Amino acid sequence: ARRQKKCKSLNHLIWKIAPKKLSRSSKIVELAANIAACQFNEGTYALLVFLHDIGVSLGPSAHEYHRKQDDERVKRADQQAAITTKEERIRRRQAQKDALDIAISAGTLEYGSGIDDSIYKMADF
Numbered sequence: 865a866r867r868q869k870k871c872k873s874l875n876h877l878i879w880k881i882a883p884k885k886l887s888r889s890s891k892i893v894e895l896a897a898n899i900a901a902c903q904f905n906e907g908t909y910a911l912l913v914f915l916h917d918i919g920v921s922l923g924p925s926a927h928e929y930h931r932k933q934d935d936e937r938v939k940r941a942d943q944q945a946a947i948t949t950k951e952e953r954i955r956r957r958q959a960q961k962d963a964l965d966i967a968i969s970a971g972t973l974e975y976g977s978g979i980d981d982s983i984y985k986m987a988d989f
Contacts, residue, residue, distance in 0.1 A: 877904055
């Protein structure tokens, strides 16, 4: 089974916002879960929207910081997806090659040149 990285899970984000030792109220945990879900799905810009909605005024440096954070997050995700895709493709090709090598060495190859020759030889008798 594939495990999630600690820093990439929604649960990690929830408990980072509202640590278990400090969050004894279900309302605090519920609020943290909602904030974490928005941030997990939409990035740090969702946090700016949330702060604006509750009346916190933010300057241009906060917006610039969050824009950079989101750009970095997307860039890392794209790089990881490209690496994972390439690694999976290489692994699949290697597995196919290994299976073909095993079939050739065992003599159980069911396709290839001359496979239909046996059919024609049986029809000649």
